Amino acid sequence: MNLILISMGVLGVTGLVAAVLLYIVSLIFKVEEDPRIDLVAAVLPGANCGGCGFAGCRNFAEACVKAGGIEGLACPVGGDPTMEEVKKILTPSAAAEETAPVASGDKKGFDPVIAEKIKALATPKAAFPNLIAMAQKL
Ligand code: SF4
Known part of the structure; x- marks a missing residue:
């Protein structure tokens, strides 16, 4: 015993x-990761086809965030509407930077529409843990 x-x-x-x-x-x-990568990945089609020249949508999202814009980058599957969404995420408008922190508590200066998308995505079931952390700061 x-x-x-x-x-x-x-x-x-x-x-x-x-x-x-x-x-x-x-x-x-x-490893600290830029939370915008999750945001960009969320608006991409998720086909992981490699048509953009990257191994998958996540790699493409990382490249967009690293570049700080969509110059020379394109997702042929999502097309222009998707790239416009990516552009909105990567370039918070000056107006949003001035008004959003007061109006919605958005400390990052994101467009209010994007900030709402972040909040909507950040449910306990969301597959993006960094997104949850970001939404908690909004
Ligand atoms: S082309 Fe679009 S859908 Fe295909 S891997 Fe690249 S980002 Fe994803």
């Missing part, structure tokens, strides 16, 4: 130490 209790104790302590170590390592190597 004693041997069973000792074994359980050793395994429990080992598991606890491993969990703490994993938590600390996850904090050290945490």
Whole structure:
């Protein structure tokens, strides 16, 4: 009986130490990602066809955010309407920067329509954890 209790104790302590170590390592190597990537990815068709020259929609979204605009980038599947949505996300209007923080508490200066989309997407079931964190700041 004693041997069973000792074994359980050793395994429990080992598991606890491993969990703490994993938590600390996850904090050290945490990668901060621009939350706009999730926004752009959300408006893309999601076909992951590679027609834009990137491996998939997520890679295309990362490229758009990295470029800070849509110059030279295009999604042939979504076409111009999709690229207009991407452009709106990447270039918050000056008017939105002036009014949105007061009107909606949007600290990032996004267009109010985009801010509403962020809030709508950020449900507990949303597949974009960064989006949830961003919506909580709105
Ligand atoms: S072309 Fe459009 S739908 Fe296809 S992978 Fe690129 S962004 Fe996604």
